[in-house]
Amino acid sequence: MDARIKYSLLLVGIGIILAFLPYNATDAFRLKSDELLSKSASEENYLSVDQVARMVNKEDSTIMLIDLRETAQFKECNIPGSINIPFSDLLNPWWEGTFNQKKIKKIFYGNGDQTANCAWAIVTGLGYKNSFVMKGGLNEWFKTVMLSQFRGEKITPLENALYETRFNARKAFTQINSLPDSLKRQYFKAKEIKQLKLDGGCQ
Amino acid sequence: MGPISIISDFPEWLNMLIAFFIGIGFGFALEQAGFSSSRRLAGMFYGYDTTVIKVFFTAAIVALAGSQLLSFFGLLNLKLVFVNPYYVNSAILGGIIMGAGFIMGGYCPGTSISALSIGKIDAMIFLLGGMVGAFLFMETYPFIQAFAMENYKGNMRIDEWLGVSPGVFTLLLIIAAVAMFWIAELAEKKFSRPDITSDL
Amino acid sequence: MNRIKSLKITILVIGILLILVIIRNLDRNVFKEKAKTAVDAVRNNSNVITVNQLKKLTAPYLIIDIGSESRPDSLQFQHAVKIAFSQLLDKANRKILNDAKGELILYADDVATASRAWVILNQLGYKNLRILTFENNPEELKYKFQPDTTARLEQDSF
Missing domain, CATH: 3.40.250.10 (Rhodanese-like domain)
Known part of the structure; x- marks a missing residue:
């Protein structure tokens, strides 16, 4: 038989299989469920607010803080250096360049623990590596970093270091979030540019 | 080589090396398919030789089916595959200019480099013309920018636009391609130019 | 019969693919939801x-x-x-x-x-x-940020 007919039949046959594929793998998680479960059960992908505060103070360029709350809440206050990806916008293709940065630690936070961990599980399940959750979210940040106080006569060096970290992070947080709206807008614009550069890509 | 997940952790130089070898393979395949002759591409327009449509459409449907299957088996992340953004005005006007150039010159940018590498003089002239065109485009870009950027549709995909799954669209395209091959062969018989094709 | 014989390889390839797809689909460890x-x-x-x-x-x-x-x-x-x-x-x-x-x-x-x-x-x-x-809305911010109106960016860190 003519080779052309053979190839045509082969391609049409594969096309029919493709047309009846039971689910669209592009929209589904890429990790297998046992892989995602063992990653989820590990404690390694949680960061405490003190760890995050230390990174913020250092202006660590290998991390990216991702605020999952709605834009209005984000504008009211956010941890210095974070970008806003509202949870409802998580699957927007625009953010793929952000999530796909393998060498940058992506740290998710919301107000509590639920949204951030759902987002973590979704992003990790989709196959993006190096994602973390700030344990306790902004509520824990306020409780620990913004409002904690040290009392008593003696203070150990360890406590002193912790206190210094929290104090500096508190100061940065207050300063940036107290800026008048116009200056804040400029500040966000500057961060957006940083964000675009990270995206890379062909555009 | 980003989207293929099993090799995505390769170092940059190895990625580039793989790209280099794929490039050589592509050029070799073009040459072997006879695309280094300007008569082939022109023949597509006049109907006496339809190799171009057969080769490129076959490549497209094989790649389409292959990438769908690799994605289904979890080996390829289609989300990381770049989708060309669609600017309607630029696509139509650019398509007309490019198409006219392909017929007159007998090459497309890829085949002209393939022909250049085996020393064809017309391919050198064609490539020179292409570079002059690129230079003129860059110099006049500020004047045509508004027109070129108009009617921007984003990263559009036909399957999403039709509202069918990528698999169904692949099947439709394969059927369309097979039908087109059949018509192309009929056209070859009708417009045959033995004086030209015997040289190819 | 002869026709089918000449299509042996085509049918074989499609058959193998079909089996692979079915195996993948039966794997309960694979996520299938959107x-x-x-x-x-x-x-x-x-x-x-x-x-x-x-x-x-x-x-x-x-x-x-x-x-x-x-x-x-x-x-x-x-x-x-x-x-x-x-x-x-x-x-x-x-x-x-x-x-x-x-x-x-x-x-x-x-x-x-x-x-x-x-x-x-x-x-x-x-x-x-x-x-x-246990909470009505666990995703509520329990604290209110108090802006410091005297703060300036220039006053550098501690």
């Missing part, structure tokens, strides 16, 4: 149930208690099934989840664990799956 279903459910809050809502629930339900081995028995839920988080997808536990009638209510001491378990089970296709919470 990721969008999880995002939508979290967004419109249909993934949580408060204790008060649970009390009013008339439909049958099963509480899955995750990762709470250290908790004393007196604080356990009645009629709850205890499953350690890391063994959530073991064969026996999957059977419990599959056989359960009505709503599946996830509970863990730590909301983080429950949320992650919820995403995994949701994406494996379990419906009627909710996280039990």
Whole structure:
């Protein structure tokens, strides 16, 4: 038989299989469920607010803080250096360049623990590596970093270091979030540019 | 080589090396398919030789089916595959200019480099013309920018636009391609130019 | 007959592909739901149930208690099934989840664990799956930021 007919039949046959594929793998998680479960059960992908505060103070360029709350809440206050990806916008293709940065630690936070961990599980399940959750979210940040106080006569060096970290992070947080709206807008614009550069890509 | 997940952790130089070898393979395949002759591409327009449509459409449907299957088996992340953004005005006007150039010159940018590498003089002239065109485009870009950027549709995909799954669209395209091959062969018989094709 | 013989390789390739696709589809470890279903459910809050809502629930339900081995028995839920988080997808536990009638209510001491378990089970296709919470809105900011109007960026750090 003519080779052309053979190839045509082969391609049409594969096309029919493709047309009846039971689910669209592009929209589904890429990790297998046992892989995602063992990653989820590990404690390694949680960061405490003190760890995050230390990174913020250092202006660590290998991390990216991702605020999952709605834009209005984000504008009211956010941890210095974070970008806003509202949870409802998580699957927007625009953010793929952000999530796909393998060498940058992506740290998710919301107000509590639920949204951030759902987002973590979704992003990790989709196959993006190096994602973390700030344990306790902004509520824990306020409780620990913004409002904690040290009392008593003696203070150990360890406590002193912790206190210094929290104090500096508190100061940065207050300063940036107290800026008048116009200056804040400029500040966000500057961060957006940083964000675009990270995206890379062909555009 | 980003989207293929099993090799995505390769170092940059190895990625580039793989790209280099794929490039050589592509050029070799073009040459072997006879695309280094300007008569082939022109023949597509006049109907006496339809190799171009057969080769490129076959490549497209094989790649389409292959990438769908690799994605289904979890080996390829289609989300990381770049989708060309669609600017309607630029696509139509650019398509007309490019198409006219392909017929007159007998090459497309890829085949002209393939022909250049085996020393064809017309391919050198064609490539020179292409570079002059690129230079003129860059110099006049500020004047045509508004027109070129108009009617921007984003990263559009036909399957999403039709509202069918990528698999169904692949099947439709394969059927369309097979039908087109059949018509192309009929056209070859009708417009045959033995004086030209015997040289190819 | 001759025709089919000459198509041997074509049929073989298609057959192998078909078998591979079926094997992949039968793999219960592969996620098949759209990721969008999880995002939508979290967004419109249909993934949580408060204790008060649970009390009013008339439909049958099963509480899955995750990762709470250290908790004393007196604080356990009645009629709850205890499953350690890391063994959530073991064969026996999957059977419990599959056989359960009505709503599946996830509970863990730590909301983080429950949320992650919820995403995994949701994406494996379990419906009627909710996280039990004691607060009405766990995602509410309990603090109010007090801007410092005298703050200037120039005053450098400590």
